[in-house]
Amino acid sequence: MARKKDLFFWLTLCCGWVILAFLLLPLIEMVFAPSVQDMRVTIEDPAVRRTIGLSIYTSGLAALISFALGTPFAYLLARRNFPGKRLVESVVDLPIMIPHPVVGIAILSLAGRNHWLGEFLQSLGVRIMGSVTGIVTVLVFVGLPFFVNSAKTGFEAVPERLEKAARTLGASSWGAFVRVTFPLAWRGMLVGFIMCMARAISEFGAVVIVAYHPMVAPVMIYERFTAFGLKYSQPIAVWLILVSLSLFLLLRLVSRGRRAS
Amino acid sequence: MIEIRGLGVDLPGFCLRDVDLDVAQGEFFALLGPTGAGKSVLLEAVAGLMPLDRGSVFLNGRQITGLPPERRGLGIVYQDFALFPHLSVRDNVRFGLRYCRDRDRAWQNALGLVERLGLGPLLDRAVAGLSGGERQRVALVRSLAVGPSVLLLDEPMSALDPAFRQDVQMLLKDIHKDLGLTFIMVSHNFEDVLFLAARGAVIDQGRIVQSGEVAEIFHRPATPFVAAFVGMKNILPAVCGPDGVRVGDLTFRTAGRCSGPAHLAVRPEDIVLGREDLAGRYANCFQGRVRSVYPEGLGAGLEVLVGDLAFRVHASQRRVLENGLDRGTEVWLAFPEDCLHIIG
Numbered sequence: 001m002a003r004k005k006d007l008f009f010w011l012t013l014c015c016g017w018v019i020l021a022f023l024l025l026p027l028i029e030m031v032f033a034p035s036v037q038d039m040r041v042t043i044e045d046p047a048v049r050r051t052i053g054l055s056i057y058t059s060g061l062a063a064l065i066s067f068a069l070g071t072p073f074a075y076l077l078a079r080r081n082f083p084g085k086r087l088v089e090s091v092v093d094l095p096i097m098i099p100h101p102v103v104g105i106a107i108l109s110l111a112g113r114n115h116w117l118g119e120f121l122q123s124l125g126v127r128i129m130g131s132v133t134g135i136v137t138v139l140v141f142v143g144l145p146f147f148v149n150s151a152k153t154g155f156e157a158v159p160e161r162l163e164k165a166a167r168t169l170g171a172s173s174w175g176a177f178v179r180v181t182f183p184l185a186w187r188g189m190l191v192g193f194i195m196c197m198a199r200a201i202s203e204f205g206a207v208v209i210v211a212y213h214p215m216v217a218p219v220m221i222y223e224r225f226t227a228f229g230l231k232y233s234q235p236i237a238v239w240l241i242l243v244s245l246s247l248f249l250l251l252r253l254v255s256r257g258r259r260a261s
Numbered sequence: 262m263i264e265i266r267g268l269g270v271d272l273p274g275f276c277l278r279d280v281d282l283d284v285a286q287g288e289f290f291a292l293l294g295p296t297g298a299g300k301s302v303l304l305e306a307v308a309g310l311m312p313l314d315r316g317s318v319f320l321n322g323r324q325i326t327g328l329p330p331e332r333r334g335l336g337i338v339y340q341d342f343a344l345f346p347h348l349s350v351r352d353n354v355r356f357g358l359r360y361c362r363d364r365d366r367a368w369q370n371a372l373g374l375v376e377r378l379g380l381g382p383l384l385d386r387a388v389a390g391l392s393g394g395e396r397q398r399v400a401l402v403r404s405l406a407v408g409p410s411v412l413l414l415d416e417p418m419s420a421l422d423p424a425f426r427q428d429v430q431m432l433l434k435d436i437h438k439d440l441g442l443t444f445i446m447v448s449h450n451f452e453d454v455l456f457l458a459a460r461g462a463v464i465d466q467g468r469i470v471q472s473g474e475v476a477e478i479f480h481r482p483a484t485p486f487v488a489a490f491v492g493m494k495n496i497l498p499a500v501c502g503p504d505g506v507r508v509g510d511l512t513f514r515t516a517g518r519c520s521g522p523a524h525l526a527v528r529p530e531d532i533v534l535g536r537e538d539l540a541g542r543y544a545n546c547f548q549g550r551v552r553s554v555y556p557e558g559l560g561a562g563l564e565v566l567v568g569d570l571a572f573r574v575h576a577s578q579r580r581v582l583e584n585g586l587d588r589g590t591e592v593w594l595a596f597p598e599d600c601l602h603i604i605g
Contacts, residue, residue, distance in 0.1 A: 161339055161341065162345060164305070164330070165337065165345075165403075167330040167331050168333075168404070170361070170407055171356075171360065172329070172331055175331075180345055183347045184345075
C-alpha cells in the first residue's frame with residue numbers, strides 16, 4: 001500500500017502550484033490577449049521591427065562585451081585567492097541590487113560634460129546620452145554580474161589539477177586555458193551569456209534615463225502603454241517575448257548539438 | 262640529477278621548511294610520510310606548479326627555480342590521474358606532442374608504450390569509461406610521451422584496487438628499468454617504497470626527518486617518528502647504562518652501545534612469543550600477561566603487559582589457536598638482541 005502523504009508534503013505542493021500560477025497566469029493572459037490580426041499589424045510597423053531589432057542587437061552586443069571582459073576576470077576569481085576578494089565579488093554583484101534608474105543616473109553623471117571622463121569621451125566623439133553606445137553601456141553594467149558569476153562557477157567546476165597536468169605536458173598557462181579549461185567550462189559561459197543577454201533585453205529603468213531614443217522594445221512598450229493603453233502595448237510585448245524565447249532556445253539547441261558531437 | 266637546496270613553501274596553515282635533497286640520475290627515489298606531511302606540495306614545488314618562497318631547484322646542474330613548469334622537462338602523474346575528460350584516450354596521450362620538437366618520433370615512442378601497456382584497443386575510448394588501472398596507464402603514457410627527464414608520481418597506488426597493487430608495482434619497476442628515467446614517487450605506504458625505491462626521504466610536518474637508502478631507513482630509523490612510520494610499533498623511552506638499556510623496570514641487553522636517554526624500538530613481528538620460559542634461548546626474556554588479541558592482517562596482534570609496560574606482538578593465527586592465547590593468558594616474551602633498535 002502506498003504511504004499516506006503527510007501535511008508537510010501537501011503544503012510544499014500547494015506552494016508550488018501557487019507560485020507556478022502566479023508566474024504563468026499573467027504571462028499566458030498577455031500572450032493570448034492580442035488577436036492574430038493585432039500581432040500582424042504590429043509587426044508590419046517598421047518602427048516596431050526596428051525597435052525589437054535594436055533590443056536584440058544592443059543586448060547581444062552587451063553580452064559579447066561581457067563575455068570578452070568577463071571571461072578572464074571570472075577565471076581570476078575562480079582560481080586565485082587574494083585579500084579583499086569577498087569585497088570584489090560584492091562589487092560585481094552590486095548592479096543586481098541597485099535600483100535600475102539609479103544605474104542610468106550614475107552612468108549619466110559620469111558621462112556628462114561636468115565630468116572629466118565625459119569630456120574626454122566627447123572629445124573622442126563618443127556620445128552616451130541618447131545613443132546606442134549609451135544603451136549598450138547601461139546593458140553591460142546590468143548584465144555583467146550574471147555573466148561573471150556563471151562563468152566563475154563554470155571555471156570552479158574544472159579541477160585545477162587538469163591545468164597543472166597540461167602545464168607539465170608542455171602547455172603554457174594560455175595553452176592550458178584554451179585546450180583544457182575553456183572546453184570544459186564553456187557550458188557555464190554559455191549559460192552566463194544567455195542570462196546576461198536576457199537581463200539586458202529586459203532592461204527598462206536604466207535605459208529610459210540614458211537613452212529614450214533610439215527606442216528599445218521595453219521603452220516602446222512603456223510609451224505605447226502610457227500614450228494608447230494596454231491593448232496597444234501588448235502585441236509588442238508578445239513579439240519581444242517570442243523573439244527572445246526563440247533566440248535563447250536556439251542557443252540552447254546549439255549547445256546541446258555541440259555536446260552531442 | 263635533481264638538487265633541492267633550502268626549499269621552503271608557505272601555505273595557509275602549512276609550510277615546507279629547509280628541504281635539502283639530492284636525487285641521482287636514473288634513480289627511483291621515494292618521498293615518504295603520513296597524509297598532510299607535505300609530500301605532494303614538495304612534488305608540485307619541484308615541478309614548478311607551486312611557487313617557492315625560499316630555496317632553489319637544480320636539474321642536471323642547471324638552475325630551474327624560475328622556469329615555468331612547461332620548460333622544466335618534468336612529468337607528473339597525479340593520484341587521481343588528472344586525465345582530460347573531454348578528450349579521448351588517443352587525444353590525452355597526444356596532448357603534449359604538439360610541444361615536442363620531433364612530433365612523429367614522439368608519437369611512435371608513445372605508440373610503443375601504448376602497445377606495451379595494453380592500451381591499443383582503448384585508444385578511441387572516452388576517458389569516462391575507463392577503470393582505475395586503465396586511467397593510470399593512460400596517465401603514465403601521456404606523461405612519458407613528451408620525453409621528460411624526471412617522472413614525478415603522486416601516490417600511484419592509493420587510488421587503485423589493492424588487488425592491482427602488485428601489478429602496478431611491477432609495471433613501474435619495469436618502466437623505470439627500461440627507460441632509465443629518474444622517478445620520484447610520493448607514498449605513505451612503506452611496503453610500496455621497500456619494493457620500488459632504492460633511496461628515499463621521510464617527511465613530517467613539512468620537514469625532512471631522515472633521508473638515505475630505503476633499507477637503511479627501514480632498519481635504522483633516526484627518530485621515533487620514522488620508527489613508527491616504518492612499522493616499529495613498540496617505541497619506548499629508555500635510558501642507556503653500562504649494564505644495558507633500561508625501560509621502566511626492565512633491562513635489555515642490546516647489540517649496539519649507547520649512553521644517556523634514548524628510545525628503544527622493536528617491531529611486533531620480531532618479538533618471540535612462547536608459553537614457556539625462553540630464557541635458555543634468548544637474552545632478553547620477560548614474563549607477561551596478554552591484555553588483548555586483535556586481528557592484524559592474516560595473523561593476530563596481541564597486546565602483552567610486562568609489569569606496567571605494554572608491548573605489541575604479532576603472531577600467526579595458528580600460533581594463537583594452538584597455544585590458546587587469549588586475554589589473561591600468561592606468556593613469555595623474548596627480544597633478540599639484533600632486533601632491538603636504539604634511537605638516540
